Amino acid sequence: MAKLLMITATSGSNRELADKFAEAAEGMGHDSDVLDLAEVDMPMFTVARSKSLDVVPGMAELKEKMQAADSWVVVAPEYNGSMPPTLNNALAWLSTDWQDFRALFNRRKVGLATHSGGGGAHVIMAMRQQFSYLGSIVIGRNLVSNKDKEANPETIEDMIQQLAE
Ligand SMILES: Cc1cc2nc3c(=O)[nH]c(=O)nc-3n(C[C@H](O)[C@H](O)[C@H](O)COP(=O)(O)O)c2cc1C
Numbered sequence: 001m002a003k004l005l006m007i008t009a010t011s012g013s014n015r016e017l018a019d020k021f022a023e024a025a026e027g028m029g030h031d032s033d034v035l036d037l038a039e040v041d042m043p044m045f046t047v048a049r050s051k052s053l054d055v056v057p058g059m060a061e062l063k064e065k066m067q068a069a070d071s072w073v074v075v076a077p078e079y080n081g082s083m084p085p086t087l088n089n090a091l092a093w094l095s096t097d098w099q100d101f102r103a104l105f106n107r108r109k110v111g112l113a114t115h116s117g118g119g120g121a122h123v124i125m126a127m128r129q130q131f132s133y134l135g136s137i138v139i140g141r142n143l144v145s146n147k148d149k150e151a152n153p154e155t156i157e158d159m160i161q162q163l164a165e
Helices: 013-027 048-053 060-066 085-095 100-107 121-133 153-164
Strands: 003-008 032-037 071-075 109-115 144-146
Touching: 003 013, 003 060, 003 085, 003 153, 013 032, 013 071, 013 109, 048 121, 060 085, 060 100, 071 153, 085 100, 109 121, 109 153, 144 153
Parallel strands: 003 032, 003 071, 071 109, 109 144
Antiparallel strands: none
């Protein structure tokens, strides 16, 4: 049994998609949780804020949940051909924690999924580049969906299987 964390960048259709992944993972006998970055609502990262804030709101919960999971599914909509600010912002905050930043991302298995207005290929590419840069092992298969293209349950199942191995 693996422990999987679905990290969603937004609370709409991408949250629904993250819930689908979580439900499927549990149906396959795994432990799963959903983390909604829009609900965590971290302050915007600036260097000044990173120096002045002793406690970053949301950071402890974020790190604890991410650390506790074996693998993550990162679910995000495409914004202007790239990632939405909630995800970028969370990654900026996490990356300033130099002590265990590597341990958090390095060798972590990551699956990518999106529900976007259009194709969603750009946000998948942006996330693949970012998580690979951070040292994570991004699996080749990803899930792309939109209003005309339902999430394929077979893709969800195969991704979970790969992330749980
Ligand atoms: C600021 C902004 C920029 C967007 N840019 C794109 C884009 O470049 N490509 C695309 O396919 N959809 C784009 N969209 C549409 C979203 O990807 C789409 O509405 C998505 O389903 C929103 O996810 P949510 O329901 O989880 O909030 C954009 C939406 C917003 C708000």
